[in-house]
């Protein structure tokens with residue numbers, strides 16, 4: 043079996059950028075696209091914060107542009123999902139194995155993992171129904187569309203507080219729907235949301251369903267679910283932001299690489315280097331902090347440069 047120089051797993055901004063750089067460095071990269079071609083961005087409606095698009099861009103268009111750019115320089119694309127990897131941490135010149143769709147096996151000297159993260163969702167049928175039509179997982183991406191409107195953020199962690207603060211700058215009113223009687227966020231973030239007069243925190247509320255015709259116009263909440271004081275309450279909202287945490291897509295690598303307590307791949311400092319020679323991690327699978335397309339793209343670039351350097 044021939045050994046490839048560079049394999050990339052993932053088709054978000056990190057994966058495609060790694061592919062552009064790796065193909066321009068003549069590494070003949072092969073990119074496995076995964077189940078959500080284009081990555082997390084494709085669940086947003088419009089991208090307005092990626093430099094180079096002054097009028098904003100449709101996320102599918104942007105990801106297709108990146109894909110075509112990688113293709114132009116010779117990236118090979120494989121449609122499918124990686125179901126197994128075998129990473130070699132022993133050999134002097136390790137060869138890593140990648141299995142796609144439980145059937146096709148590839149060997150490679152370098153592997154760039156750009157599998158991203160998935161936002162956690164509540165799992166309500168109406169949440170799915172209104173995805174991109176009032177339901178969002180990213181205030182920085184979609185908040186702008188709700189200028190002057192009323193929105194709700196679900197969650198009581200730092201992300202939810204950050205999203206609420208961001209939205210309070212744009213919106214008329216922001217509800218925070220928190221299932222416990224307290225916030226889990228850091229003290230400073232708690233103080234900020236509590237001191238913001240546009241933010242109303244609804245403690246001990248769970249979301250039962252979203253309502254609306256074609257787009258979100260309200261939410262049905264349950265106050266003190268399961269107790270004697272249980273009560274159904276309704277709020278009128280235009281947007282519903284879910285901020286209950288992210289799950290990095292890294293399970294496949296858990297037997298080989300160090301993952302932090304939340305499952306993000308541990309890399310050496312600012313670099314994309316993992317503890318295994320020839321294996322690099324780029325984008326949200328190794329970034330618990332920023333989770334932005336531009337940051338993911340930059341780390342994809344770094345990973346390809348490191349892969350090239352390693353091969354040489």
Ligand code: NDP
Pocket residue numbers: 163164196197198199200201202204220221222225226228285286287288330
């Ligand atoms: P967290 O896991 O910290 O918080 C998730 C929040 O969502 C909790 O309030 C949790 O409630 C709530 N939640 C989870 N599942 C549900 C559900 N099914 N229904 C309703 N609510 C639910 O995630 P974050 O994304 O906020 O933060 C992740 C990590 O990143 C943290 O370590 C955080 O500190 C860090 N972070 C740091 C930032 C900063 O320093 N500026 C910014 C953003 C994140 P409950 O408490 O009841 O479990």
